[in-house]
Amino acid sequence: MTTTPMNPTQWRGALRAEGVPFTELEGWTSRGRDAATGKIFGPVNGVLNHHTAGRNSLDLIAYRGQGAAVPPPLAHALLPKTGRLVLVADGRANHAGLAAKNSFDAIVAETRIPRPDKSTGTVDGNDHLYGLEVENLGDGRDVYTRAQYDTWVRWNAAICRFHGWGAGSVAGHLETSIEGKPDPKGPVEGYGRRGRFTFTMAQLRADVAERLAHAPSWSPPTAEEADNAMPGYVNLGLAHGYQLAPGTWDDVEFTAEWADETDDHAANSPTFAKGPITFTGSVAFRFEHLAPAEVVQVRMSEYDDAGELRANHPIHEVIGTVGGTYAVVPLTKRIGPGRSMRVRLLNQGEDNIEVASAVLTVLAWEG
């Protein structure tokens, strides 16, 4: 863990690694309130998030500030609705004001942040907290865009990852302010597979924590990707029973297709799964004329695109019983690209038997 503020090279590296789209405002690497106040930015202990309560705030944040009392810069970065962040300053910025000591201590300790209580004392948040202004009117109706929220999570995570902090180092102005600041708040268009939701610091921290649990190059799965992650249902069978002669391995030709959400299996039969795919399920057989104690062997076999046998999987033995033989054989495997899977039977008896029914039921995840 380091509490020395990031230098420009470290900023660029951390943001690029985390997939933050950003531009650099001229002069950002020398902009800050350090010289004017005689107070050096750092050690840093966390990130403070704000909404702008306005539009087109770059001029205000970088150059104008709020009069003589609150000179610029008013944040380290501005996050417009486009989601493309603007780096404004790398020095001390006027965004946090006084933070209640009880809240500030919780950010440092990464424990639950209590309601800010001025009677516990105050800390100058501008000395110790990075500040981000996120464009939003703050009226409770103006919506943070998807792109904006995605960058928002990434920016906080980039800083936490650089410093070795957890998401407990991420705070909102409303959690530290002794003046009752309400920001940030408002509805969010969506994030990852999530649709519209109401911004909360708890949710932002959860989303930052999720990012930090992954490599910086990670992206949250989209709703479309989540759909693809749903398994396809495959249910195949036999249009008619058939005779199986003894002595050789024989493919089960699935001639009936009741459900096939992954491929055209009946057309590809005897293939029931084509890689890359992961599947799990079973095939249920009814054999007629399999004499008691005679054996039919069942196995999955893996073929390549040229139709060459590449791998045989373990054998399941089905033993004949009086009055028809029933068996359910499990089918679970992952196969790579260019591989396909068949179910094969070997009649080990002396006589023909009838494969009266073969019902295959699997859930399959492509890829």
Ligand SMILES: [Zn+2]
């Ligand atoms: Zn604020």
